[in-house]
Amino acid sequence: MAETCLIGHAAAPGLAIGPVTLLTSAARRREASGDPAEEAAALKQAVEQAVAELAKLIATVKGEAADMLEFQVALLQDEALTEGAFDAIAAGIAADHAWRAALDAEIADYGAAADEYFRARAADLQDIRDRVLAQLGGVSRAAPINGGSIVACDELTPSAFLAADWSRGGGIAATAGSPSSHVAMLARARGAPMVVGLGPLPWPSASPPSLALLDGDAGTVIFDPDPETRRQFEQRMAAANAARLAADTGRLSPAYTANGRRITVLLNIAAPEELDGLDPGICDGIGLVRTEFLFEAAQGLPDEDLQYAVYRRILQWAEGRPVTIRTLDAGGDKPIAGLTVDGERNPFLGVRGIRLSLARPDVFAVQLRALCRAAVHGHLKVMLPMVAVRGELERANAMMDAAFAALQATGSACARPPLGIMVEVPAAALRARDFDAAFYSIGSNDLTQYTMAAARDIGAVAALNDTGHPAVLALIESTVAAGRERGVEVSLCGDAAAETRLTPALLSTGLTQLSVAPIAVARLKAAIAKVAP
């Protein structure tokens, strides 16, 4: 087959070469046998296979994620779940239709529950339904992705990503999807190159290409490359590997620019597991802990003790270095069942970030209490996402004071962490000095999209979504100036911090603190060392 180059959007940096594994999201159309006994046997087998698949997945995860999967296994093994489908099959319905109808009824029942925790369980039932349907269709949904292969897919689910071994190389070529999806975040954290938005794959599914070159920096994928293209790509990979090895050796040293300016390098993390095996010496602290993952992985909203345990674990890892935990930033592209507002016409301009937390003080108060309790275990700072006006910070401060006072009154060990704001709404960037914030942390992803009025996951306007645009840099500069004026720290924790082509421009705004995924630390430090003045 001739060489084919597809252009998409870079979602996770790096180069990968490997055989192509095609993951099709739609199950093959199933031929019903027409014999109830055969259909019943097919469903029974599909359920058993789904259980076996879950058991394998459980062995690879821990904590909340494992509990969630064990819950799914418990439901699948319960005859009460399957009896309705078997009754329908006995009455002559095909196995897949019978299963779907039975589960849809169960899902509708959860969806109608008064309690939002139970409403959120509908998602577990959907997962169970689809897992068994995939088995019935003869397609293994969580087909093991061979380490080292380029996975071509519409979109990859987080569970499929986590089930694969990315330590052996390989990458993801998605026809749809977004660089800000959770899978893209996971890919960046694990160092798996990923390109999204490639558009329809131009070959018949019966004869996929055998080899692909994936460029997660440029956002391109070349299928069935000519020998010369492949040779050049392999040379680039070798050079990139050599550069990475050189950078890795500088990972544990503090970052200085070429003319000796000390730059604080912090980590962005989404889950405490990302810190496992990581030497805290590679960073000056943690600049962003996203807490959404806690709310998604948990069965329903995580309770205070669970949150406290996670925050404490992160603070203890940091060994006294500052740790900035962001309060729940749900909404926008990060819906959370039972919490975020469904069906908003424009969720990015809707109830998200601090707006959602203030609208749901019951949920917010639990997080603030957990944070106050964790604060005794290290140097904790708390930041509020999506702040636009002073009143939001004031209300959050009052709630934090109340949470702290209530804990003190009961004699619990606690401390009152300082509250800073995420600067990602242009209004906050323009008037940063008006906020009585303990620090500013620039969220460059949203600040860029709100300033340029362009989303990076909409291909036609993605080029406008440029943090290096003078308008965005001017807002960063004005925030840095406000920090200097008020004597508080300013950091930047968006993806732009890891885009080393932007490092000189970002440092020229006066920024001295950048926060990136652990995988990007070595590369960023090497880029900082080249910046002068």
Add this chain to the structure above:
Amino acid sequence: MPDSHASRADGKPQPLTASAVLVNPVGLHARPSVKLTQCAKGFAATIEFALAQEGPWTDAKSPVKVMRVKAPQGATLYFRVVGPDGEAALAAVLALVHDGFGES
């Protein structure tokens, strides 16, 4: 604590009954449901529960049925147990509920 635990002399097994209040935060949710059914399955006795003294009764060994009850925090769970190891079974499920399923 058991309200009555009599096995009458005339032979017919009488159910043992008792009640306990759900104290864990989000009620009888996924993890507690799994724990309850795992505990119940460890006994030969029939173990049922309800949100009211008069039922309707739910099989405590079925996680799907337990979840369908959607019992919230603060609800009183009434248990009804019949079987040779009924006393031990009742004590075990009550301990689990009192203990907040190890979550609180």
